[in-house]
Amino acid sequence: MKKKLSIVDIANQLNVSKTTISFILNGRAKEKRISEELVERVMKYVKEVGYKPNSLAKSLRTGKSNTIGLMVEDISNPFFASIARLIEDRAYKNGYKIIYCSTDNDTHKTQELITMFRDRHVDGYIMAPPEGIEEDIIALLKDGMPVVMFDRHLPMVNTDYVEIDNLFSTYNATRHLIDQGYKNIAFVTFASEQTQMKSRVQGYKDALGASNLKQNILEVVFNQNEDLIIEPITDFLTKNKKLDAVLFGTNHIGTCGLKVISAMELSIPKDLAVISFDDYDVFKLHSPPVTAIAQPVEEIADNVITVLLNKLNARMEAQRPQSITLKTDLKIRKSSLKIK
Amino acid sequence: MKKKLSIVDIANQLNVSKTTISFILNGRAKEKRISEELVERVMKYVKEVGYKPNSLAKSLRTGKSNTIGLMVEDISNPFFASIARLIEDRAYKNGYKIIYCSTDNDTHKTQELITMFRDRHVDGYIMAPPEGIEEDIIALLKDGMPVVMFDRHLPMVNTDYVEIDNLFSTYNATRHLIDQGYKNIAFVTFASEQTQMKSRVQGYKDALGASNLKQNILEVVFNQNEDLIIEPITDFLTKNKKLDAVLFGTNHIGTCGLKVISAMELSIPKDLAVISFDDYDVFKLHSPPVTAIAQPVEEIADNVITVLLNKLNARMEAQRPQSITLKTDLKIRKSSLKIK
Numbered sequence: 001m002k003k004k005l006s007i008v009d010i011a012n013q014l015n016v017s018k019t020t021i022s023f024i025l026n027g028r029a030k031e032k033r034i035s036e037e038l039v040e041r042v043m044k045y046v047k048e049v050g051y052k053p054n055s056l057a058k059s060l061r062t063g064k065s066n067t068i069g070l071m072v073e074d075i076s077n078p079f080f081a082s083i084a085r086l087i088e089d090r091a092y093k094n095g096y097k098i099i100y101c102s103t104d105n106d107t108h109k110t111q112e113l114i115t116m117f118r119d120r121h122v123d124g125y126i127m128a129p130p131e132g133i134e135e136d137i138i139a140l141l142k143d144g145m146p147v148v149m150f151d152r153h154l155p156m157v158n159t160d161y162v163e164i165d166n167l168f169s170t171y172n173a174t175r176h177l178i179d180q181g182y183k184n185i186a187f188v189t190f191a192s193e194q195t196q197m198k199s200r201v202q203g204y205k206d207a208l209g210a211s212n213l214k215q216n217i218l219e220v221v222f223n224q225n226e227d228l229i230i231e232p233i234t235d236f237l238t239k240n241k242k243l244d245a246v247l248f249g250t251n252h253i254g255t256c257g258l259k260v261i262s263a264m265e266l267s268i269p270k271d272l273a274v275i276s277f278d279d280y281d282v283f284k285l286h287s288p289p290v291t292a293i294a295q296p297v298e299e300i301a302d303n304v305i306t307v308l309l310n311k312l313n314a315r316m317e318a319q320r321p322q323s324i325t326l327k328t329d330l331k332i333r334k335s336s337l338k339i340k
Numbered sequence: 341m342k343k344k345l346s347i348v349d350i351a352n353q354l355n356v357s358k359t360t361i362s363f364i365l366n367g368r369a370k371e372k373r374i375s376e377e378l379v380e381r382v383m384k385y386v387k388e389v390g391y392k393p394n395s396l397a398k399s400l401r402t403g404k405s406n407t408i409g410l411m412v413e414d415i416s417n418p419f420f421a422s423i424a425r426l427i428e429d430r431a432y433k434n435g436y437k438i439i440y441c442s443t444d445n446d447t448h449k450t451q452e453l454i455t456m457f458r459d460r461h462v463d464g465y466i467m468a469p470p471e472g473i474e475e476d477i478i479a480l481l482k483d484g485m486p487v488v489m490f491d492r493h494l495p496m497v498n499t500d501y502v503e504i505d506n507l508f509s510t511y512n513a514t515r516h517l518i519d520q521g522y523k524n525i526a527f528v529t530f531a532s533e534q535t536q537m538k539s540r541v542q543g544y545k546d547a548l549g550a551s552n553l554k555q556n557i558l559e560v561v562f563n564q565n566e567d568l569i570i571e572p573i574t575d576f577l578t579k580n581k582k583l584d585a586v587l588f589g590t591n592h593i594g595t596c597g598l599k600v601i602s603a604m605e606l607s608i609p610k611d612l613a614v615i616s617f618d619d620y621d622v623f624k625l626h627s628p629p630v631t632a633i634a635q636p637v638e639e640i641a642d643n644v645i646t647v648l649l650n651k652l653n654a655r656m657e658a659q660r661p662q663s664i665t666l667k668t669d670l671k672i673r674k675s676s677l678k679i680k
Contacts, residue, residue, distance in 0.1 A: 074425065075415060075421055075425050075428070076421045076422045076424070077421075081415055081417075084416070088415070088442055097452070101440075102425060109432070120407075255621050255625070
């Protein structure tokens, strides 16, 4: 690889001090009373030789790289993909670049990614954290690195996070099914200790409890391979013939669930009413359209970036961690309405 | 921020030479005949004080960061999101981390991202390049940086790329519609000078030409705001009542197209047969299911990573750039079959 030209090389070549070159390149010529003639000569030379300041070297001096590390669970999930995109847009408009990675909910991989981001001098972190990463995040915070979480939080870590009201969201969706007259309502979710997933199942339980209805919960194991999610759902729906409605706990499970229902040739909502967490094109374009708990993705992205930028621009000690909880929107469509 | 412990600090503390510490930490103790007792003492101390080698500093020495920069057009597009995810998985299994960004098809933003990746010492680049970025990529290649393109290529840049057979894909899909008896077939695409988009429209034209059928092409402007795509498609379908089939040039246009068709209450395929480029859940779960040109996303990801790893592991000069063209699969579903 070609050796990069340094400020020292330029200084030697032009017979001007390194400090003077540095002042000129950093736009401080006027302040330092450097002659216009010299500024012009340096800038002309710099352009000729194609000198580009190394912004990482600059970040080592200034302590700022204007880069933010973003860790999502799985970039191929439409919820995370759209959030990542919106965060990237908003950061870019504020002069920050985002570099992102998928954690795959894997603690070890996440630790490696944190190390990589750290070595690359990111100014701050945005993450949907997996379980077991508490100590690593506490270490970042101790070193004064801002960390904002979204989608979920870690109860043992005292830092900023942006979440939605998961418990009320599933409570409200389950209530809607009960109000429509459904009595055997299932909840299909991922087996998880994460805060958002625990709240979602709790909301479902609370709504059933208030109406003295029986719980029917299926927990499937998170897996990239769709077949390993479709299989247990098929089993569950085959064995529980009495079910008249089902609430899916995430968009991924919802999509798999629709595939199962289609393969079993069940009619929605006649044989089985359906609601899914998260709203996206698959649910909107489905026949019949699927009732969905829509997360306010734009608002989540806005809040995450605002909280992080505030941290980056202010003295850390001045601020106590914020937790922001946003409301979801139950988009009622044909899939959950009772056919009279 | 807490000052990081350096090798010099450890050497001073243990009264051992810096070089010896370095050999031990880099796993070369045996080779350098350093006593096991000393190795144990150093490793114990390193663990106690929580010393972590700075891998960026290491990359500055070794010239390797084991990081690859990936630039997609738009991470919220399911095609790019799934490719990014698969590339990330395969790279990770080979000891590489991927950091990615969306170019938004914006040349200036892409230039900034290249600079950022460069400053962060990525070992190589994978990109779906926007137009106008030729010189920047040529500059990377001149400096010995491996660059692999996918989804499209830049005819003026002599580097590796992985593509699909775009021309044959749309030729074949259009042929299928003609064989079904459709005579007024439209093609809705993005206005673009990119190689893949030019080939897609050419395949459509060639198939119509061979059967002496009239072209009906609508080019919409690439936009994040879906309404600005839905509007011209609505106009187009309203004004061209004679159309009996439509081929959508990308998944994003296809999804917008389905929304228009649903809003206009046209019946698929009775009023209008439909095929879309790219296959994903929206098309599979649609009623009726939508015929789609499925890109071999796993194969694309595999080939991109294999080509890049070969470049990284071999002497660059030994290799001539490869161009790999993969086949697509026309998934014929109800939306394009003629109702007799």
